[in-house]
Amino acid sequence: MLLATAIFVGAAQxxxxxxxxxxxxxxxxxAEALExxxxxxxxxxxxxxxxxVWREGPxxxxxxxxxxxxxxxxxxxxxxxxxxxxxETMLVYAEPVAFTxxxxxxxxxxxxxxxxxxxxxxxxxxxxxxxxxxxxTKVKAPKRDFNVVLSCPVPELRPGNYRAEFTFHxxxxxxxxxxxxxxxxxxxxxxxxx
Numbered sequence: 163m164l165l166a167t168a169i170f171v172g173a174a175q176x177x178x179x180x181x182x183x184x185x186x187x188x189x190x191x192x193a194e195a196l197e198x199x200x201x202x203x204x205x206x207x208x209x210x211x212x213x214x215v216w217r218e219g220p221x222x223x224x225x226x227x228x229x230x231x232x233x234x235x236x237x238x239x240x241x242x243x244x245x246x247x248x249x250e251t252m253l254v255y256a257e258p259v260a261f262t263x264x265x266x267x268x269x270x271x272x273x274x275x276x277x278x279x280x281x282x283x284x285x286x287x288x289x290x291x292x293x294x295x296x297x298x299t300k301v302k303a304p305k306r307d308f309n310v311v312l313s314c315p316v317p318e319l320r321p322g323n324y325r326a327e328f329t330f331h332x333x334x335x336x337x338x339x340x341x342x343x344x345x346x347x348x349x350x351x352x353x354x355x356x
Contacts, residue, residue, distance in 0.1 A: 185211050212306070216260050221330060221337035224257040228343050235307040244344040246316040254312040254328065254343055262334040263304040272308070273298045273334055279327040280317060280345070288324065289317055297330075319347050 188211040195203035232238035232255045246252060263270035276295035280288045295312050312328065324347060329340035 184214060188214075216306075219260040221258060221260050221332055221339035223339065223341055224259055226254065226256040226328070226341040226343070229253050229255045229311075232309070232311045235309045243346075245346045245348050247348055248316055248318040250316050252314055252316050252326065252343075252345070254326075256310045256312070256328070256330075256341070258308065258310060258330060258339075259306070261308075261330075261332045261337065263301070264334045266300065269300040269302055270304050271298070271300050271334070273332070274310075275331045275333055276312065277329040277331070277340075278314065279329070280319070281325050281327065283323050283325065288319060316345070316347060321347050321349055323347075 188207050192204040192207035192211075195201075195207060228241040228244060230239040230241050230253070232253065235257070238255045241253075258274070261272060261274060263272060265271075274297040275293040276297065277290070277292050278294040279290040282288060294314070297310055301308075324345040325342045326345045327340055327342040329338060331338045
């Protein structure tokens with residue numbers, strides 16, 4: 163058993179070194195192209211390196227925050243604080259990266275399910291739901307400027323401090339990742355920012 167584990171760990175380390183070597187090689191070639199004044203070739207090589215990281219890296223988020231409004235990628239108004247009244251709509255803007263683009267019908271499908279857990283600050287789960295949100299969209303070509311806006315009513319809980327935890331599951335592979343947003347629930351008659 164110990165020998166099998168050592169072989170597996172060794173193989174994983176070799177695979178990681180091979181990825182690092184590919185990325186380093188592409189970076190060096192991009193630097194050479196830039197020195198020669200070939201900006202397009204340099205960018206193409208860096209795009210190739212980015213594709214490797216995108217395919218092989220874990221699901222992650224460039225940004226994840228509560229917002230007042232969101233119109234598109236990078237076009238949002240952050241919420242000034244985390245105070246909400248029960249029943250008020252919570253908007254969350256997120257920029258996931260390293261998810262799968264599955265070719266389908268001449269386009270590329272992005273499909274993720276999102277779980278939501280509300281917990282207090284000691285970690286006690288107050289409410290949770292699996293697949294509360296479903297993200298399914300087709301795009302003409304894979305793109306890196308992708309965002310998701312989630313909208314949900316704030317639950318009827320006693321006033322206090324909580325955490326809303328969003329866990330994304332890429333339905334086309336085994337990648338999962340999440341983030342949490344602070345949530346302060348105020349009295350129903352207390353004014354919360356809009």
